[in-house]
Amino acid sequence: MKTKLIPLVILAGMAGQILADPLAFDFKDPKGVNNAVFKLDAPLEAINGSASGISGTITFDPAAPAGTTGKIVVDAKSLTVPNPMMKDHLLGAQWLDVEKNPEITFALKQLKNVATKGNETVAVAEGTFTLKGTSKDLNVPVKLTYLKDKLSQRVPNLKGDLLVVRANFAIKRSDFGINPGAPQDKVSDEIQVTLSLAGAAAQP
């Protein structure tokens, strides 16, 4: 009797794994590692900065990564550059106008061209990027790394999984109405963005 039940239990477990709900990963990182780096490389001047105020949720199913959806939010006031006057200009009305546009968002609709090898998934994230009140559809190359049961190694009191998201993409500031009249030899029109994010799906 017992020997007949064991395969059934294994099958039930496999079915449960296959039919498991997608995991919701919270990107409000308690360790403060999550960041977005931006770079404007103009002929006369290179401007580098970063943002740390990142939050949002991504729903990811390790068995079916293509169905990944979610939204990443960057607090626009958390953008910083090393020069204080430049930072004032960056956050001011002529550039990002963070008082009126406090959030920069990427709403992920789906993953395309998905290739998974082990715990790593490489894909193109199709979504809507919103900056300074202007939304554009973007296709962003991303790399997702699913770290099962690794949450406790970062946050000792919690059990669960981690999802690491890395992305590099470029946008044009003129597309988003960010001081389009500014000279491009001093402030590049192209903005290189690098996202380095880790989200946590805690288990009860």
Place this chain on the structure above:
Amino acid sequence: MKRLLRWSALVLAIAAVTTWLATGAHRGWTQTEVSVKTLDEVTGLEGITTRPGFMAGVDFLGAALAVAGALAGLSVFFRNPNIPEQTQTLR
């Protein structure tokens, strides 16, 4: 006064160049924040934190040298007190 202005200009210029070189001879704008990268070993991500830190830029160097030049230029309008005023009388 002439000597004081010239010495002030020289000291200011040397101090500005020394400060610029000592803080890394940064060719961009002056920075008052420094980025520090930390590696998260579990995720492999590099976190970025900022801390207050001064790095003199070309704007700092240029402004200091301009003030030094202005002081040196201003000194031209003052007489050297060690040289008595000479008067010439024509006979």
